[in-house]
Amino acid sequence: xxxxxxxxxxxxxxxxxxxxxxxxxxxxxxxxxxxxxxxxxxxxxxxxxxxxxxxxxxxxxxxxxxxxxxxxxxxxxxxxxxxxxxxxxxxxxxxxxxxxxxxxxxxxxxxxxxxxxxxxxxxxxxxxxxxxxxxxxxxxxxxxxxxxxx
Amino acid sequence: xxxxxxxxxxxxxxxxxxxxxxxxxxxxxxxxxxxxxxxxxxxxxxxxxxxxxxxxxxxxxxxxxxxxxxxxxxxxxxxxxxxxxxxxxxxxxxxxxxxxxxxxxxxxxxxxxxxxxxxxxxxxxxxxxxxxxxxxxxxxxxxxxxxxxxxxxxxxxxxxxxxxxxxxxxxxxxxxxxxxxxxxxxxxxxxxxxxxxxxxxxxxxxxxxxxxxxxxxxxxxxxxxxxxxxxxxxxxxxxxxxxxxxxxxxxxxxxxxxxxxxxxxxxxxxxxxxxxxxxxxxxxxxxxxxxxxxxxxxxxxxxxxxxxxxxxxxxxxxxxxxxxxxxxxxxxxxxxxxxxxxxxxxxxxxxxxxxxxxxxxxxxxxxxxxxxxxxxxxxxx
Numbered sequence: 001x002x003x004x005x006x007x008x009x010x011x012x013x014x015x016x017x018x019x020x021x022x023x024x025x026x027x028x029x030x031x032x033x034x035x036x037x038x039x040x041x042x043x044x045x046x047x048x049x050x051x052x053x054x055x056x057x058x059x060x061x062x063x064x065x066x067x068x069x070x071x072x073x074x075x076x077x078x079x080x081x082x083x084x085x086x087x088x089x090x091x092x093x094x095x096x097x098x099x100x101x102x103x104x105x106x107x108x109x110x111x112x113x114x115x116x117x118x119x120x121x122x123x124x125x126x127x128x129x130x131x132x133x134x135x136x137x138x139x140x141x142x143x144x145x146x147x148x149x150x
Numbered sequence: 151x152x153x154x155x156x157x158x159x160x161x162x163x164x165x166x167x168x169x170x171x172x173x174x175x176x177x178x179x180x181x182x183x184x185x186x187x188x189x190x191x192x193x194x195x196x197x198x199x200x201x202x203x204x205x206x207x208x209x210x211x212x213x214x215x216x217x218x219x220x221x222x223x224x225x226x227x228x229x230x231x232x233x234x235x236x237x238x239x240x241x242x243x244x245x246x247x248x249x250x251x252x253x254x255x256x257x258x259x260x261x262x263x264x265x266x267x268x269x270x271x272x273x274x275x276x277x278x279x280x281x282x283x284x285x286x287x288x289x290x291x292x293x294x295x296x297x298x299x300x301x302x303x304x305x306x307x308x309x310x311x312x313x314x315x316x317x318x319x320x321x322x323x324x325x326x327x328x329x330x331x332x333x334x335x336x337x338x339x340x341x342x343x344x345x346x347x348x349x350x351x352x353x354x355x356x357x358x359x360x361x362x363x364x365x366x367x368x369x370x371x372x373x374x375x376x377x378x379x380x381x382x383x384x385x386x387x388x389x390x391x392x393x394x395x396x397x398x399x400x401x402x403x404x405x406x407x408x409x410x411x412x413x414x415x416x417x418x419x420x421x422x423x424x425x426x427x428x429x430x431x432x433x434x435x436x437x438x439x440x441x442x443x444x445x446x447x448x449x450x451x452x453x454x455x456x457x458x459x460x461x462x463x464x465x466x467x468x469x470x471x472x473x474x475x476x477x478x479x480x481x482x483x484x485x486x487x488x489x490x491x492x493x494x495x496x497x498x499x500x501x502x503x504x505x506x507x508x509x510x511x512x513x514x515x516x517x518x519x520x521x522x523x524x525x526x527x528x529x530x531x
Contacts, residue, residue, distance in 0.1 A: 099402050136404025138385035145364040145384040147314070
């Protein structure tokens with residue numbers, strides 16, 4: 001056998017890194033949303049105004065940032081709001097969103113599915129059902145194809 | 151509305167001749183078959199065998215009666231009818247990946263081929279050498295070109311690509327044509343110039359983060375060439391108007407992604423895709439909005455029968471819901487994704503009949519434009 005078949009170090013090389021025509025994502029981090037404000041939302045949940053907390057939580061999504069900590073924080077806040085909802089309140093909350101709001105909600109729901117905790121899956125499934133009824137398959141396709149994730 | 155099943159395999163691509171009596175299609179192999187309409191039946195009259203790979207694009211030039219085909223073997227052939235036989239002429243595209251789509255220009259003196267080599271080949275016939283030559287448009291395309299459509303002025307070309315953008319290029323070839331006059335898309339049109347680019351770098355209007363989310367599957371200029379529509383893999387359809395390209399109107403739909411689109415009047419489009427039925431979209435230029443106009447494939451109304459208690463429990467077991475709407479099978483005529491739409495009669499300004507082919511090997515054609523603009527079938531989500 002030839003000598004060059006003995007070493008397999010070449011397998012650790014990512015040759016796409018050396019391709020001149022490699023697709024580099026031109027993402028600008030310029031306008032960076034820091035995610036929702038945690039303390040204000042906590043207060044609203046405590047007094048029972050889940051609807052306002054919900055709308056606040058969905059504002060300023062950290063779509064552009066590459067910082068995972070910001071995204072984790074935003075996700076935790078949104079999940080806190082979603083799990084604090086009563087089942088009967090979910091539908092009017094979803095109906096109060098516009099098309100891009102429903103898409104954003106779907107993104108958060110799927111992110112929430114990734115790390116299930118005690119009760120989160122059950123309530124998230126209810127959110128998913130209501131959001132799907134409004135957004136349809138298109139909203140799920142947009143979660144899958146989105147270049148800017150939550 | 152009528153449906154004809156040609157094969158059990160997907161129809162990769164199709165094209166009609168000028169008087170719509172013959173259709174050339176690729177039955178998911180290396181050949182092109184030409185069928186002729188005989189009453190209500192379709193008879194295969196020719197088999198064009200030359201490609202070494204799947205034929206991915208066919209276009210039949212109506213005036214000069216030439217067919218151009220392109221395939222995954224990185225070649226394109228121009229076929230001319232000599233007597234009773236179609237004779238091919240090879241066109242060297244100088245690409246190192248598969249060709250994906252091909253389109254004759256309106257004056258039929260050149261054609262464009264989109265390929266996986268991240269470029270578009272514009273081919274024209276050079277009289278002195280009796281040979282087809284091609285020029286490449288490379289920048290700034292970053293990925294496979296999926297779809298092409300020519301502007302009526304024979305110079306501008308819209309291209310949808312896997313790099314999530316829809317662009318308008320100039321394909322001006324000084325050897326075969328005069329310098330074009332200015333259009334709403336711009337006035338300086340040297341070869342390869344980008345006159346429009348959609349996506350995050352272009353300003354997006356409409357819903358949410360707008361265009362730029364998915365591969366652009368289908369593009370189409372309107373009849374006048376002033377409007378450009380494209381469908382994208384993130385289930386959106388968008389329209390841009392030349393001259394007002396700072397506002398792109400887009401609609402995020404609730405359906406699966408649409409693969410092909412065509413204008414049928416200056417204000418309305420028909421599109422189809424993975425949902426297996428054609429849909430109508432209506433564009434309002436003054437408001438800059440695209441709205442869903444209804445499904446164009448009205449299913450047979452099955453008689454409403456009551457649902458028995460047993461079926462209710464079976465549904466609950468199987469689907470976690472005891473609802474009565476049983477979507478057992480697809481109600482649409484096509485049973486699989488629709489990959490291509492072609493306008494049969496009326497052109498893009500007053501289309502009265504269009505045809506769709508897809509992965510189920512069948513072809514559907516639909517008549518009657520008036521219902522497209524006036525009636526709206528209710529769309530239940």
